[in-house]
Amino acid sequence: DTAVSQTPKYLVTQMGNDKSIKCEQNLGHDTMYWYKQDSKKFLKIMFSYNNKELIINETVPNRFSPKSPDKAHLNLHINSLELGDSAVYFCASSRSTDYNSPLHFGNGTRLTVT
Amino acid sequence: AQSVAQPEDQVNVAEGNPLTVKCTYSVSGNPYLFWYVQYPNRGLQFLLKYITGDNLVKGSYGFEAEFNKSQTSFHLKKPSALVSDSALYFCAVRDIGDMRFGAGTRLTVKP
Numbered sequence A: 001d002t003a004v005s006q007t008p009k010y011l012v013t014q015m016g017n018d019k020s021i022k023c024e025q026n027l028g029h030d031t032m033y034w035y036k037q038d039s040k041k042f043l044k045i046m047f048s049y050n051n052k053e054l055i056i057n058e059t060v061p062n063r064f065s066p067k068s069p070d071k072a073h074l075n076l077h078i079n080s081l082e083l084g085d086s087a088v089y090f091c092a093s094s095r096s097t098d099y100n101s102p103l104h105f106g107n108g109t110r111l112t113v114t
Numbered sequence B: 001a002q003s004v005a006q007p008e009d010q011v012n013v014a015e016g017n018p019l020t021v022k023c024t025y026s027v028s029g030n031p032y033l034f035w036y037v038q039y040p041n042r043g044l045q046f047l048l049k050y051i052t053g054d055n056l057v058k059g060s061y062g063f064e065a066e067f068n069k070s071q072t073s074f075h076l077k078k079p080s081a082l083v084s085d086s087a088l089y090f091c092a093v094r095d096i097g098d099m100r101f102g103a104g105t106r107l108t109v110k111p
Helices: none
Strands: A004-007 A010-013 A019-025 A031-037 A043-050 A053-057 A064-070 A073-078 A087-094 A109-113 B003-005 B010-014 B019-021 B024-026 B033-038 B044-050 B056-058 B064-068 B073-078 B087-095 B098-101 B105-110
Touching: A004 A087, A010 A019, A019 A031, A019 A087, A019 A109, A031 A073, A043 A064, A043 A073, A043 B098, A073 A087, B003 B087, B003 B098, B010 B019, B019 B105, B024 B073, B033 B064, B033 B073, B044 B056, B044 B064, B073 B087
Parallel strands: A010 A109, B010 B105
Antiparallel strands: A004 A019, A019 A073, A031 A043, A031 A087, A043 A053, A064 A073, A087 A109, B003 B024, B019 B073, B033 B044, B033 B087, B056 B064, B064 B073, B087 B098, B087 B105
16 A cells, blocks of 8 residues: 555656646645655755645745645645756655654656756 | 754665764754655655664664764664665754755665
8 A cells, every 4th residue: 555645756748837746645644745856866845734734835936836635635736837847746744743753755756847 | 943964975885794874963952863765766765763762773674873962963874784775865854844854875785
């Protein structure tokens, strides 16, 4: 059973398009996250949701918008894609925002903008 | 803000030798430290964590980490490396609401 699943695994699109990445977790966790991993493998937090409320919003462009229909899902919608958006995007979840809760990651979505 | 640093981009060891992947931290208050591993084309997998208590923490796949408060370090160790341990390793610290990662260290274990 896949604990955190993301779709699609690969996404190739042109500049200016709008795209979405879906994420679902079946762990019963309360908090979900989106991370961006760049070409140098550096991981940056983008968003987190706790009980359907946004609790972190790092300095990402407002072209990126997280949407959470319920606590098991956190989708990422990206408007007007740019070349610099090319990266691997990881969804993750944790039991809570408690300090001792590790994150559980999906296998990532590799986004390529041409 | 809490942060961690991984001073080595790359670590190479021979199979069967002990390995160490270094991490130092900068936190205000009690540190909540983690290690994760990333295999190619996969997400990060949790290995172990330090919250409080014993300075030597044991985790998955035979890995352990030593918390050293005076040196503000949390190095990952394994007594005998396997070729299958070759991967990208991330140290992380739990901040309010999210996990902040180091830049990663690529471990290569050669047969």
